[in-house]
Amino acid sequence: MIDPSLPPSPNPPAPPEPPAAAAQPRASAEDASSQALSEALRSSFAIVKFLMAGLVILFVGSRVFTVHPDETAVILRFGRPVGVGSQQYLAPGLHWGLPYPIDEIVRIPVGQSLTIVSTAGWYPTRPEWEATGQLPPAYPYLQPGIDGYTLAADGNIIHARATLKYRILPEQAGQYVFGFASPTNLLQNLLDNSLIYASTRYRADEAIYRDKLAFTERVRERLLELLDHHRLGISVDALDVETSAPLDVRPAFDEVLNAQQVARTRLSEAESYARSATNTAIAQANAIHIDSLTRSNEIVKTMAAEARSFQDQLPHHQANPQLFRQRLLLETMGRVLTNAQEKYFLPQRADGQPRELRLQLNREPQKPVPTR
């Protein structure tokens, strides 16, 4: 390409040979295209370098990670935990590790409450049935492998289900994650084992209702013992144990409960009667005792008073017995007639014959009941 701004050459150029004259503009054109290509490549390299630098920064930056409040993390450097003992567990916050494959970050959910349910001893059910309290159909037999159950100490069959809520211990989290290929399966097996261990020690009635608390406690004891032995690195938050009679036998269990309840009611009534009767008797005995004391006191005092009165009246009587008696009798009759509610006087018949007296005795009239 010829720049038109350049000054003209003092020597007029020789007329180009026809082929060379044709190659000159072609060469110029190739130079220009090479230059353009070179510039394009140069700019492409710059972009690639920029991208690579970005990738390197991203790669290095990707090793910056956050440990959340409900978890801890362990850095495995060349496969080995960084740090010893509790120092290997990273606290929540921002941390940095070397790029993979040098470092591997293993997160462990130590703060979360995890749940395991042992259903090896429970009848088959569905979540929607559980929600509505619906029970599966009852059959007069149980199919091994389909119907879960366990055996009680008296050889009876019972259903038992345990729900364990647990947390991974922060200071033993590595044992839980790196020590066991499937810690949840192991935990479920230990829970199953604890259930049948306890069930072989309790009668069906005891495990289902009479001593359910002790049964649950036995399951817990066994589980804690196993967890301690296997060093699974967890802590138990809660353990709930449900027990039930086989569905086909449940009505028979209910009848026992009803009969037991009736018997308890009878006993309760009898005890109530006994308490009432005893208390009444004690009250009556006290009343009799007090009454006897009062009466004895009265007898003695009355007799003493009578004696004193007699002593006082004796001289008057001795003076004129007839008059004394008549006076006392009339005084007494006066008081009696004054106090009497009803008095009838029967005058003597004119013919001197005795009167015939007829009395009609009625019940005492009932008192009127006040109306509301």
Add this chain to the structure above:
Amino acid sequence: MENHPRNPVTFVTAGLLLVIFILMLFAFQVRTTEVAVVTTFGRISRSLTEPHLYFRWPWPIQSVYKFDNRVQNFERKFEETTTRDAINLLVTVFAGWKVADPERFLQSLNGDPLKAEQNLEPLIRTAKNGVLGQTLFSELISTNQAELKFNAIESQMLASVQSQARETYGIDVLFLGLKQLGLPQSITTKVFDRMKAERQTRVRQFQTEGERDAQIIRAQADNLTRKTLADARATAIEITGSAEAKASEYYRVLQQNPDLANFLFQRNALEQALKDRATLILDQQTPPFSMMQGTPATSTNPPARR
């Protein structure tokens, strides 16, 4: 030709790539959950049980076999077995095992965990049947806890598996336990019948015992009531008797004139008896109405009422 100056970034990048390539060929990691065996031309040259970065000659000179070193869970479904007293039981066991000898594990099982479990299964089954075959049903399930040998049974099964698994397969069986106990389906029907019959017996027992106990309680209460009242009455009689005895001391005074004493007693008795709501029917013989003797009366008139 023009010599362009080499870019140092290019050198570094190339160097890094070379190092990575060489490391990929010559180095490997053993994770904390793994053990590894290194073979040289197919022959075992070393076992690695500590997690770290190790070096090796590249394939085909050396090969690295890594195995999961964590405790593996083993369990199978219900299997029927018979106790020493010929009771059929369905038992599920679970076990935990891990690679103890990586070289033997590789040689005997080709380092395959699935094969390990397939070979472990008959061992455990034999141990389970052997131990339970020597066990009475009452040693496994009983109301008498002194008879139970639950832990001993599990320990015996574990002991009979451990040595063979270790020597033959390089596997360490760490624990073995019972996961489920059951009965054959036909037996469950009989157990249900027995359970129903037992419950009926309990129902009758509760009914009769409840009635009996209630009657006993009532009878005891009645007896106690009668005894309490009888005691109280006896005491009252004693108290009254002693009072009467004391009162009789005053009779000496009355004996001065018994006729007057009787008269006074009768007067008091009369007054007491007619004190409340009394109805008196009197004739002319009764003083003071005796004063009215001789007064004529008509037969048609009713008795006068005051």
